[in-house]
Amino acid sequence: MRWDLTVHLFTSLLSIYQASNFFLERLKKDKVRKKDTRGMGLFSSRKAHSGFSGSNTAEEVTRGIDATALTAIITGASSGIGSETERILALRGVHVVIAVRNMSKGQAVKEAIMKENSNAKVDVMEINLSSMASVRKFASEFKSLNLPLNILINNAGVATYFKLSQDNIEMMFATNHLGHFLLTNLLLETMKSTADQSNIEGRIINVSSNAHKYSYNGGILFDNISDESRFNIMWAYAQSKLANVLHANELARRLKEEGVLITSNSLTPGAVETNIFRDTILSGKTVAAIFLLRSKYFPYSFLRTSIATSLGKYFLKTVQQGASTTCYVALHPNVKGVNGEYFRNNNISESNSKAQDTELSKKLWDFSIKLCENNGNA
Numbered sequence: 001m002r003w004d005l006t007v008h009l010f011t012s013l014l015s016i017y018q019a020s021n022f023f024l025e026r027l028k029k030d031k032v033r034k035k036d037t038r039g040m041g042l043f044s045s046r047k048a049h050s051g052f053s054g055s056n057t058a059e060e061v062t063r064g065i066d067a068t069a070l071t072a073i074i075t076g077a078s079s080g081i082g083s084e085t086e087r088i089l090a091l092r093g094v095h096v097v098i099a100v101r102n103m104s105k106g107q108a109v110k111e112a113i114m115k116e117n118s119n120a121k122v123d124v125m126e127i128n129l130s131s132m133a134s135v136r137k138f139a140s141e142f143k144s145l146n147l148p149l150n151i152l153i154n155n156a157g158v159a160t161y162f163k164l165s166q167d168n169i170e171m172m173f174a175t176n177h178l179g180h181f182l183l184t185n186l187l188l189e190t191m192k193s194t195a196d197q198s199n200i201e202g203r204i205i206n207v208s209s210n211a212h213k214y215s216y217n218g219g220i221l222f223d224n225i226s227d228e229s230r231f232n233i234m235w236a237y238a239q240s241k242l243a244n245v246l247h248a249n250e251l252a253r254r255l256k257e258e259g260v261l262i263t264s265n266s267l268t269p270g271a272v273e274t275n276i277f278r279d280t281i282l283s284g285k286t287v288a289a290i291f292l293l294r295s296k297y298f299p300y301s302f303l304r305t306s307i308a309t310s311l312g313k314y315f316l317k318t319v320q321q322g323a324s325t326t327c328y329v330a331l332h333p334n335v336k337g338v339n340g341e342y343f344r345n346n347n348i349s350e351s352n353s354k355a356q357d358t359e360l361s362k363k364l365w366d367f368s369i370k371l372c373e374n375n376g377n378a
């Protein structure tokens with residue numbers, strides 16, 4: 001009961017935070033655009049240096065790209081941002097292997113994609129990222145197919161109250177970070193040989209979150225990652241998302257050192273209306289409306305209700321927009337050679353100082369290796 005309340009509180013706060021950020025960014029952009037229109041820039045600074053902004057869809061940021069030579073794995077592609085990423089990569093010709101915990105859900109998503117695009121190359125394989133045994137089984141089954149691997153998208157994620165994984169590790173750290181850490185390590189050899197043989201840059205992408213900025217003091221609870229007495233859903237979700245950025249950065253450093261033709265980046269999709277907060281009573285639109293009602297930008301009470309209901313949808317990205325940064329980083333030629341960066345709204349952005357702490361990323365790497373080697377015992 002207590003946890004349920006905490007889940008609600010945390011997710012509402014997080015959504016309000018994300019929605020307000022998105023709103024403020026829009027205001028900022030609108031200001032810039034107005035200035036430009038009066039001057040001579042005409043919309044130009046509204047666009048990122050990539051030429052895209054956060055409101056572009058995944059289809060728009062990949063238009064014209066022919067990716068028929070590539071194979072990708074996407075985790076958690078049975079829902080939300082992952083399934084849209086899958087649809088767009090398949091549309092651009094990528095052979096997509098989706099790694100899902102619920103095979104019937106995965107098959108249904110595949111069928112929907114095939115119905116729209118009969119040329120799509122989509123395979124569905126089972127993985128439960130909260131179980132190391134399942135991750136190992138997936139990796140060995142994938143390798144037995146002898147497919148190349150150009151792109152790995154670590155997208156699956158959960159936001160949940162305190163639970164232990166199959167390996168007795170706090171569920172969000174286990175799923176969002178550790179399962180992906182193990183998966184990435186197990187697939188790295190395949191990615192290296194694909195990059196060597198094809199001379200095409202491999203790309204590893206971690207779907208993190210802006211929430212990574214709100215982790216525990218010190219970043220990661222190295223002394224006891226599964227300590228229920230210190231558990232707080234907001235900090236623990238943030239911790240797992242901080243781990244995604246740290247992992248990407250440390251991996252980027254290692255790949256560069258080895259001189260491998262593979263890059264590793266992380267990103268935030270922004271505030272997107274998906275089922276990630278399915279454990280909560282609030283939908284994204286409700287949260288956006290709540291934000292609006294309390295907003296100083298709409299001080300007149302008679303305006304509030306009507307504006308809140310009609311504009312609520314603008315404060316969250318659609319799934320088509322939410323998947324755009326992932327698809328941009330996966331496929332766009334602009335991103336060639338970019339390594340160890342954090343993306344937001346189809347542009348390089350700043351992660352927080354903890355996420356850039358190389359000591360912390362090394363420490364997390366060693367900690368994760370130990371957990372994987374000992375099946376959960378650090």
Ligand SMILES: NC(=O)c1ccc[n+]([C@@H]2O[C@H](COP(=O)([O-])OP(=O)(O)OC[C@H]3O[C@@H](n4cnc5c(N)ncnc54)[C@H](OP(=O)(O)O)[C@@H]3O)[C@@H](O)[C@H]2O)c1
Pocket residue numbers: 075076077078079080081082099100101102105127128129130131155156157158175207208209210268269270271272273274275276277
């Ligand atoms: N939505 C946002 O506003 C937002 C903001 C920042 C970051 N993100 C990040 O974006 C990513 C995608 O989230 P989403 O918003 O698209 O949420 P979503 O619709 O809930 O999708 C999450 C996916 O992860 C899968 N998954 C969860 N636990 C798993 C496990 N143990 N093994 C295998 N797959 C598992 C889910 O599978 P099932 O279909 O079987 O449940 C689902 O396909 C997450 O990493 C999330 O942290 C989202």
Ligand SMILES: *[C@@H]1O[C@H](CO)[C@@H](O)[C@H](O)[C@H]1NC(C)=O
Pocket residue numbers: 045046047048049050053347348349
């Ligand atoms: C995109 O990133 C570049 C380089 O970091 C920055 O100069 C530019 O202002 C960004 N554009 C937007 C719209 O955020």
Ligand SMILES: *[C@@H]1O[C@H](CO)[C@@H](O)[C@H](O)[C@H]1NC(C)=O
Pocket residue numbers: 102103104105
């Ligand atoms: C898998 O997905 C199906 C269809 O969405 C659903 O009915 C079923 O309950 C899910 N199974 C599990 C174990 O979550």
Ligand SMILES: *[C@@H]1O[C@H](CO)[C@@H](O)[C@H](O)[C@H]1NC(C)=O
Pocket residue numbers: 101102128130131164165166167
């Ligand atoms: C995934 O593993 C967890 C334990 O870590 C288990 O509780 C859950 O039922 C599993 N889910 C599926 C769909 O296999």
Ligand SMILES: *[C@@H]1O[C@H](CO)[C@@H](O)[C@H](O)[C@H]1NC(C)=O
Pocket residue numbers: 223224226227228229
């Ligand atoms: C970690 O925390 C759990 C739950 O709070 C506790 O049972 C366990 O003994 C702790 N482990 C260590 C090594 O302190």
Ligand SMILES: *[C@@H]1O[C@H](CO)[C@@H](O)[C@H](O)[C@H]1NC(C)=O
Pocket residue numbers: 154176177178180181182184204205206243244245246247248249251263264265266
């Ligand atoms: C992605 O995140 C996982 C888990 O945090 C980490 O092990 C991995 O190195 C990261 N990789 C990239 C490319 O971000």
